[in-house]
Amino acid sequence: MGYKLRAGVSFCIAGERPIFLDRYKDRYFALAPEREAAFLGLLGTPASDHGPTSVTELIDAGVVQEDRLGEGICACNYDEPPISSLWDRDVPSSVPATANAAASLFRAIRGLRVANLPSVLTAIENRKHALAPSGRPDDSEVLARTAVTFRALGKVIASHNRCLPYSLAIMDRLLRQGVSADLVFGVAVRPFVAHCWVQHRGAVLSDRLEHVRLFTPILVI
Structure with a gap:
C-alpha cells in the first residue's frame, strides 16, 4: 500500500525541512520531529535518528492518505523559476x-x-x-x-x-x-x-x- 498527500495539502522543502500548506484549512504547518522523520521516510529521504512513528499518525494528522492509484508523494515543483x-x-x-x-x-x-x-x-x-x-x-x-x-x-x-x-x-x-x-x-x-x-x-x-x-x-x- 502506498501513500499520497491528503487532498488540499501541499508541501515544499525549505531550510531542509518539509513545510506544509493545507489550502482547505488555510494554514501552514510543520511536523514534530518524529512525524517529520516518518514523512521523510515515505519520500525515501534519509531521516534523522528519531524514534519510529507509525504512518497512521501521519494519516490521523491529516498529512497523507492511502494511495491506490500510485500517485505517490511529491513536493511542489514549479518549473518556472523567477528571472x-x-x-x-x-x-x-x-x-x-x-x-x-x-x-x-x-x-x-x-x-x-x-x-x-x-x-x-x-x-x-x-x-x-x-x-x-x-x-x-x-x-x-x-x-x-x-x-x-x-x-x-x-x-x-x-x-x-x-x-x-x-x-x-x-x-x-x-x-x-x-x-x-x-x-x-x-x-x-x-x-x-x-x-x-x-x-x-x-x-x-x-x-x-x-x-x-x-x-x-x-x-x-
Whole structure:
C-alpha cells in the first residue's frame, strides 16, 4: 500500500525541512520531529535518528492518505523559476488606471471577507481552466500594463502585508482580459514567513525579483 498527500495539502522543502500548506484549512504547518522523520521516510529521504512513528499518525494528522492509484508523494515543483520582475521597472501609470486597480484591490479584500480562501482559490482555478490557450501577441502588453498599474498603486496603498489581496486583484484583472498567469504561494524559514505573488512564466508581476527569490514555492494555482 502506498501513500499520497491528503487532498488540499501541499508541501515544499525549505531550510531542509518539509513545510506544509493545507489550502482547505488555510494554514501552514510543520511536523514534530518524529512525524517529520516518518514523512521523510515515505519520500525515501534519509531521516534523522528519531524514534519510529507509525504512518497512521501521519494519516490521523491529516498529512497523507492511502494511495491506490500510485500517485505517490511529491513536493511542489514549479518549473518556472523567477528571472525578472515587471515591478523592477519604474514606469508611470495613469490616474484612471491606478484608480481601477484600487477598485480591483478593494474587491479582492472584500471577497476575502465574505468567502473563505479555499473557495476563492477554486474559483481562480476554474476561471483559468475555462480560458482557451492564448499566446496572443498582445498578452505581453496586458501583462506589462497590469503590473505597472498595480506597482503604481503600491506607492499609494502599501502592498506590504497585503500580498494576497494584491495578487488576487492582479489575477482577476488578467483573467478578465483573457490572460492567464500563476498565483504562487511560497515560504521562507528562520523565521517563518509566507508570501504569495503572481507570475507569468519567468516574469513576476506583483513584487520585486529579489524579494520573491527568498521564498520556496509551496503551492501554485
